[in-house]
Amino acid sequence: MxxxxxxxxxxxxxxxxxxxAGESRAVLVRGEPGVGKTALLDYLADQAAACQVVRAAGVESEMELAFAGLHQLCGPLLGLRERLPGPHRDALDAAFGLRGESSPDRFFVGLATLGLLSEAADERPLVCIVDDAQWLDEASAQALAFVARRLSMEAVALVFASRDERDSGATHELVLKGLSDEDSRSLLRASIRVPLDARVRDRIVSESRGNPLALLELPRGLEAAELGGDGLAGTAPPLTGRIEGSFLLRFKSLPPAERQQLLLAAAEPLGDATLLRLAADRLGIALDAVRPGAAVELCEFGSRVRFRHPLVRSAIYRAASAEERRVVHRALADVTDPAVDPDRRAWHRAQAATGDDEDVAAELERSADRAKGRGGFAAAAAFLERAADLSPQPAPRAGRALAAAQAKLRAGAPEAALTLLARAEAGPLDELQQARALLLRAQVSFAAGGVVGSDDAAALLLNAAKRFEPLDIHLARETYLDALCAVLFSGPAAGSLRQADVARAALDATRSPEPPRAAGLLLEGLTTQILSGFTAAVPLLRRALIAFDSDDLSQVEGLSWGWLASQVGAAIWEHDLQHAVATRHVQMAREAGALVVLPLPLLQLAGIWLRQGDRAAVAGAHEEIIAAHEATGSKPAPYLALVKAAYQGSEAEFLSIFEESSSQSQARGNAQLGVHWAFAIFYNALGRHHDALAAAQRAYEDPQPIDNSAWMLHELIEAAALSGRPDAGAAAMRQLSERAQASGTDWALGVEARSRALLSGDDSREALHREAIDRLGGPGTRIEHARAYLIYGEWLARMRRTRAAREALGTAHEMFVGMGVEGFANRAADALQKTGVAVARDRSSPTDGLTPREAQIARLAASGLSNQEIGGRLFLSPRTVEYHLHKVFSKLSISSRRQLAAALPET
Known part of the structure; x- marks a missing residue:
């Protein structure tokens, strides 16, 4: 009741x-121990008639076992996993130890779990209950938070109960507080069968603060006389301690054999009655010894063993002596099958160890490897930390502490990683381990700093790279590349350490006779650009891009630096290579389920599609970037939205997005340059060239080798020329010309010709404008091509060549409208009107009535993807995709997927 x-x-x-009704719900029920969370979950389960109900509960001692909680919840549904796509099924099987292969990524497991719950809900609405979520293992908690964020129309309820605030992904939170005084008295009357003095009743109500478990437990320790009026005198200890004390009084009243049986159950989190009977036999405990424990309402022994409340388990376990705990863990280790459950057996053996034990430490190390394979880095860190504790020799102890520190960082715990790193550095570590320790300290500095780079992190990376040089040249090159990135993208945060310092330090590594891999080639190109200039670097950078587009590229290199290689492609005006590298990087991230990495290459592809004027593809990439961030609980940087808005020319929208991005820009080094570049585009689109010049000059003051500074040059030149200050663009023109000639691509030479036409005398302008139009007509430069027509048309109008001006401006206007580039389209329309041509401004699109998600799903469906494939791309269940498609059909007045392509002309 x-x-x-x-x-x-x-x-x-x-x-x-x-x-x-076919909708999903994700709810977090939060409150202190004993406040009634479990009772409310029981009510939910009892009321779920005609629904499927699956349950799991976090167990404190299980927090070190990756995916233990998720396995509890999904175990009854695993027969449905055959319906999942192969990669998802494989990820789930690997996470649950059903096959030996490693899981590609924990977020892939989350996507597989979403699919499994959706398949189950296709049969009947599904209620998933997770009690004591504060004790879920990290891998399970992350997977379930992923699912909670992506639930939509799957007829699934995911309800968590937790003692504390947490990122469960739940969209609704219910804070459970104590009962009112009136309800507290009602509960006391229903539970206490002897006369209760009013003063004692009020004292119990007051001290329990409406906590139902306290209301039931506090009177248990009182004699009849105390209940009648003499009870609860003196100062009360903390409430949770008093509740545990009530449980312990009953526990300690049991005979030794019965207490040992309950301690055994407290140490075995699965509640497996068969396993407990086997362990009891080991300890010589009779099976009927459990009955008195059940009689005093501490726990129930049936097909599964269940404690009345988690506080019972923790109170019994903590009250036992260290030797008593070791005895029961040893018995549990002896009866746990090493083939079926090696990790739990290893953990029991570790808890039973009385001192140094290399055999147990080695077994824990193997468990850590398995945990890392399943994406359970928190579990791996726990195994390795305990392995270090049990290691009798100093060298293995230090090595295991270092490995534990690395796993802690991967698990998102930088402070704990530093503590373990200090243990490891006490040594002894060999040369390679010392270098890895330096690298780890730098990585912790990055993680703790919350910025792309910092002086400390860059210096630590540089020192680590130097240590790696005589030991592992490839690792040295990769670490130098990380150090260079830390300085390049940290802006003022880099302090006294400069690009040239890192580049000079990396020279020996780049000149090593060992053939470089893709990352080494990229390092060589960037160091050459910093030390010897753009012209000398272009051939090396082009070679690096080819390596990043090779089938020989390793997944580690691709996922780590593919985004950087793609950005280099834009810096040297190599459209085809940039597109190939970005596409390969996106494919790698998708196949690996690396959602944390995926937004970076998607951002690169979106930039490419933006240049191509493919607004449908840009919108799709933007929606996928948002979906990836939502799935991981992070927030996307708004730079893509800012540049899109700059081309659109809507001042209200642009400034709104700028306000959102400004704080991130200040924190992230050269990201501020990207904001200035967006402002330069925005003002040039509006024809406010004085403002565009000011924005471009702010970015021009601090150019970087691999940012948008090359593109900033032509924005600056256009703004300077059209604001009547051609002298302000002269230096930028010299730099642009040098870079364009070194690149030699039509994209580079076309932008150079267009920019030179703006600054040159009238005699040469016609030929330069024509050259720009001809060169920029290739793939990947549609916006630049349209801008070449626009600038040519504006010049023709100033020369009073009206007919030719109307033709060029009309072409520009038509191209901009087709690409959805409203800002420049309006500038072209204004110029056309000055030549006497009236321009229609109504440019509605069939997708205007669709939400961004509906538009993205419609485009993907029109391209031929199935609901399952679309769901995999956007981290949604096929059922949710189907729901959105039905809404799309209704809004577009169509009835089938075959009609989508005609209804969405921009696809």
Whole structure:
């Protein structure tokens, strides 16, 4: 019976009504121990008639076992995994130890879990209950948070109960507080069968603060006389301690054999009655010894063993002596099958160890490897830390502590990683391990700093790279590349360490006779550009791009530096190579399920499609970037939205996005340059060339080798020429010309010709404008091509060549409208009107009535992808995709996928 809780029960009823209507719900029930969270979850399960119900509960001692909680929840549904796509099924199998292969990424497991729950809900609405979520292992918690964020129309309810605030991904939170005084008295009357003095009753109500478990437990330790009026005198200890004390009083009243049986159950989190009977036999405990424990309501022994409350388990376990705990863990280790559950056996053996034990430490190390293979870096760190504790020799102890520190960082715990790193550095470490320790300290500095680079991190990376040089030249080159990135992208945060310092330090590594891999080639090209100039670097950078587009590229290099290689492609005006590298990087990230990495290459592809004027592809990439960030609980940087808005020319939208991006820009070094570049585009689109010049000059003051500075040059030149200050663009023109000639691509030479036409005398302008139009007509430069027509048409109008001006401006206007580039389209329309041509401004699109997600799903469906493939791309279930498609069909007045291509002309 739930006393009170009318509002909370109504909330649970609404959850059930939602999933019965085909919608999903994700709810976090939060409150202190004993406040009634489990009772409310039981109510939900009891009311879920005609629904499937699956349950799991976090267990404190299970927090070190990756995916233990998720396996509990999904175990009853695993028969449906055959319906999942192969990669998702393989990821789930690997996470649950059903096959030996490593899982590609923990987010892939999340996507597979979403698919599994969706498949189950196709049969009947599904209620997933997760109690004590504060004790879920990290891998399970992350996977379930992923699922909670992506639930939409799957008829799935995912309800967590937790003692504390956490990022569960839930969209609704229900904070469970204590009962009112009136409800507290009602509960006391229903639970206490002897006369209760009013003063004692009020004292219990006051001290329990409405906590239902406290209301039930506090009177248990009182004699009848105390209940009648003499009870609860003196100062009360903390509430949780008093509740545990009540449980312990009953526990300590049991005979030794019964106490040992309950301690055994407390140490075995699975509640496996068969396993417990086997362990009890090892300890010589009779099977009927469990009955008195059940009789005093501490725990129930049936097909599974279940404690009345998690506080019972923790109270019993903590009250035992170290030797008593070791005895039961040893018994559990002896009866745990090493083939079926090697990791749990290793953990029990570790808890049973009385001192140094290399055999157990080695077994824990093997468990750590398996945990890392399943994406359980927190579990791997715990195994390795305990392995270090048990290592009898100093060298293996230090090596395991270092490995534990690396796993802690991968698990997102930089402070814990530093503590373990200090243990490792106490040594002894060999030369390679010392270098890895330096590298780890630099990586922790990055993680803790919250910025792309910092002086400390860059210096530490540089020192680590120097240590790696005589030991592993490839690792040295990769670390130098990381150090260079730390300085390049940190701006003022880099302090006294400059690009040239890192480049000079890396010279010996780049000249090593060992043939460089892709990362080494990229390092060589960038150091050459910094030390010897752009012209000398272009052939080396082009060679690096070819390596990043090779089938020989390793996944580690591709995922780590593919985004950087793609950005280099733009800096040297290599459209085809940049597109190939970015496409390969996106494919690698998708295949690996690397959602943290995926937004970077998608951002590169979006920039390429923006240049091509493919607004449908840009919108699709933008939606996928947002989806990836939502799936990982992070927030996307708004730079793509800012540049898109700059081309659109809507001042209100642009400034709104700028306000959102400004704080991130200040924190992220050269990201501020990108903001200035966006402002230069925005003002040039509006024809406010004085403002565009000021924005471009701010970025021009601090150019970087691999940012948008090359493109900033032609924005500056256009703004300077059209604002009547051609002298302000002279230096930029010299730099642009040098870079364009070194690149030699039509894209580079076309931009150079267009820019030179703006600054040259009238005699040469016609030929330069024509050259720019001819060179920029290739793939990947449609916006630049249209701008070449626009600038040519504006010049023709100034020369009073009206007919030719109308033709050029009309071409520019038509191209801009087709690409959805409203800002420059309006500039072209204004110029056309000055020549006497009226221009229609109504440019509505069939997708205007669709939400961004609906438009993205419609485009993907029109391209031929199935619902399952679309769901995999956008981290949605096929059922949610189908729901959105039905809405698209209704809004576009069509009835099938075959009609989408005609209804969406921009595809």
């Amino acid at each position: 739930l006393v009170g809780r009318g509002r909370e029960r109504a909330d649970m009823d609404r959850v059930l009504a939602g999933i019965r």
